[in-house]
Amino acid sequence: MSRIAVGISACLTGREVRHDGGHKHSRYCTGVLARYFDFRPLCPEAGAGLGTPRPAMHLRLDDGGDQVRLVTVRGGEDRTDALQDWVARTLPGLGSLRGFVLTGKSPSCGLERIRVHGEDGRVLRRDASGLFAAALRSAYPLMPLEEEGRLNDDGLRENFVERVFFLDDWMEMNERGLTPGALIAFHTRHKFQLLAHCQKRYRQLGPLLSDLRAAPLEHIAREYISTAMAAMERRVSRGAHVNAMQHLAGYVREGLEISERRMLDEQIQAYLRGEIPLVVPMTLLRQAQRRRPVAYLDRQDYLRPYPDELGLRNGV
Numbered sequence: 001m002s003r004i005a006v007g008i009s010a011c012l013t014g015r016e017v018r019h020d021g022g023h024k025h026s027r028y029c030t031g032v033l034a035r036y037f038d039f040r041p042l043c044p045e046a047g048a049g050l051g052t053p054r055p056a057m058h059l060r061l062d063d064g065g066d067q068v069r070l071v072t073v074r075g076g077e078d079r080t081d082a083l084q085d086w087v088a089r090t091l092p093g094l095g096s097l098r099g100f101v102l103t104g105k106s107p108s109c110g111l112e113r114i115r116v117h118g119e120d121g122r123v124l125r126r127d128a129s130g131l132f133a134a135a136l137r138s139a140y141p142l143m144p145l146e147e148e149g150r151l152n153d154d155g156l157r158e159n160f161v162e163r164v165f166f167l168d169d170w171m172e173m174n175e176r177g178l179t180p181g182a183l184i185a186f187h188t189r190h191k192f193q194l195l196a197h198c199q200k201r202y203r204q205l206g207p208l209l210s211d212l213r214a215a216p217l218e219h220i221a222r223e224y225i226s227t228a229m230a231a232m233e234r235r236v237s238r239g240a241h242v243n244a245m246q247h248l249a250g251y252v253r254e255g256l257e258i259s260e261r262r263m264l265d266e267q268i269q270a271y272l273r274g275e276i277p278l279v280v281p282m283t284l285l286r287q288a289q290r291r292r293p294v295a296y297l298d299r300q301d302y303l304r305p306y307p308d309e310l311g312l313r314n315g316v
């Protein structure tokens, strides 16, 4: 399996590019995710030529109160233009990435909850994004972005990885050539995933594909993937997984002994009560499918949205 191209803040890979000359090495990224993701490290501040080590910086509202600037904490030297020049040069080359892991709390890379200071140093807001993270989100709204610290949460980690694999499948399909058949096949193999993530959007996607001559295919595909990625961003509740698994179970039930059906139902209910992780009922469904394959389910990514070795379904 070829690894998926994913961007990463360079300090997370162990590179000593932080303002103090240190790093923020993430062993989970370089040790586990790197087996599947071909990480492309970038450091906006080093790339912008701000030097390492360099003075600590933060976001500050300018005099007029309408522009957020990147300035040194001591002395208030403005580094915004250098950083934005690098961003403008670099962003166009990032279109092939399927996701990006960012360092939190950074005025350049932080995705959320970044502080904005006033001229006197007081914190005015805590809801900004770092300048690079904001530009990345705006240029590539479909790209899954996550802060490394949030990958410690089982649900957020699972959701991020699933979205990367989902987007990778979409981009590969487009690279092979968008056709009506390819679009329908994509939707078919991701139906149960989409159903689990967001029923409302799942119901919008079917009609969108019902008449592929209603508009140019590229327009339909654009609307489809923006709705689908919005659905995938929603974390799946236990109830929503149970609903999707019960739909799946309807296909494999015929091939099961009575005792096996009972076991499957019991394990789905135990999962709903939070007594066991998702991997348990999902394994039973996969065993049933393997024993008596149903062609339709063979194409369902919900049964294996990412490599089992990541162990992500043990934690949700």
Ligand code: SF4
Pocket (backbone or CB within 6 Å): 009, 010, 011, 012, 017, 018, 019, 042, 043, 044, 045, 046, 103, 106, 108, 109
């Ligand atoms: S957080 Fe971003 S800008 Fe800061 S050192 Fe890491 S990669 Fe560079």
